[in-house]
Amino acid sequence: MSLGLRGTVEAEVVPRLLLAHGATGKTGGPSTLHTNPVRTPLHGDDVVNLAGLLLAPEMGPAQEFVQARVRLGARPEHLFTDLLAPAARHLGYLWEQDLCDFGDVTVGMCHLRTIMRDMSSLLLAEAEPVDPRRRVLLLPTPGDQHSFGLFMVAEFFRRAGWDVTTANPSGRDELAALVREQWYAVVGLSGGSGAKLDMVAGCIRAVRKNSRNRSVGVMVGGPIFTLHPDYVGLVGADDCAVDGRQAPVQAEKFIA
Structure with a gap:
């Protein structure tokens, strides 16, 4: 694995400010979902399942997978931190383990970015009024x-x-x-x-x-x-x- 290619993946695939939520492939295996059943209807295998759907050429199945969790009552902030971010880390893990190629990861991340933008409207629907001091x-x-x-x-x-x-x-x-x-x-x-x-x-x-x-x-x-x-x-x-x-x-x- 070239240093340049590794650097590209680390910059774009691994969500850097959220690394503390779980490990990448370099530090101990695939990402898993640790859920609180009272807090969110997400399940332990949702991260791996979503990552698999993200690798498909068409984005529709991955979008529907996330929307189904919304319909089940998953809150937007939990989708961001407990599903989308771990799915990005899992894509990085799959690539580092040579379970998919760089092109697959690029497609997956493009799909994931689009889904995140779709989810942003839900996240911001509960936004606090903007404070000029902030x-x-x-x-x-x-x-x-x-x-x-x-x-x-x-x-x-x-x-x-x-x-x-x-x-x-x-x-x-x-x-x-x-x-x-x-x-x-x-x-x-x-x-x-x-x-x-x-x-x-x-x-x-x-x-x-x-x-x-x-x-x-x-x-x-x-x-x-x-x-x-x-x-x-x-x-x-x-x-x-x-x-x-x-x-x-x-x-x-x-x-x-």
């Missing part, structure tokens, strides 16, 4: 791509009443311009690999130096910070997003 900028570290996980985190922030801006700056100068032009209570950076810790740290320094909010909170997320919590302080961040559902809760402490 403005967050979410972005990948320059050089990385927007990930499935970052999109998911943005949806949870919107549901919690945050004004969300997402961007993909090409470098620190562009990031500095973003925080100079607009006031943000929180800036969230997703970091993909240990090799880019210096880049993450440099971005955080640029945010603090140029931010219109001199007390801006900086949160980081991604597998490197989940596996090594001490790196959070090392790069100069204030906190690490545990998962998409908890990120807005953690961010509340930065609201004056």
Whole structure:
């Protein structure tokens, strides 16, 4: 497996800010669903079944599978964190175990992104009114791509009443311009690999130096910070997003 191809899959297949919910193939086998029967009607084999449907050329069966769980009463936030995110991780596991090829995973992720966008309207139907104090900028570290996980985190922030801006700056100068032009209570950076810790740290320094909010909170997320919590302080961040559902809760402490 080439390092370049592995990096692409880690950036797009593994939902990085939700890695704490379960293991990928590299750390102990396929994703499974741990459900609370009182909380959600999802079942333990739903993740594997959905992942199999996502690999099909046609998206319809996978969409119907998710919609059936909605009709059974599964709440949107549980579908995001207990079904869609683990299904993405399971696709990564299948690829790493050579049980499907990269083309299959690409098709599966395209289907999954579409389903997530469909589910977003349900998630946001219960959104809190937007509070002007709650403005967050979410972005990948320059050089990385927007990930499935970052999109998911943005949806949870919107549901919690945050004004969300997402961007993909090409470098620190562009990031500095973003925080100079607009006031943000929180800036969230997703970091993909240990090799880019210096880049993450440099971005955080640029945010603090140029931010219109001199007390801006900086949160980081991604597998490197989940596996090594001490790196959070090392790069100069204030906190690490545990998962998409908890990120807005953690961010509340930065609201004056």
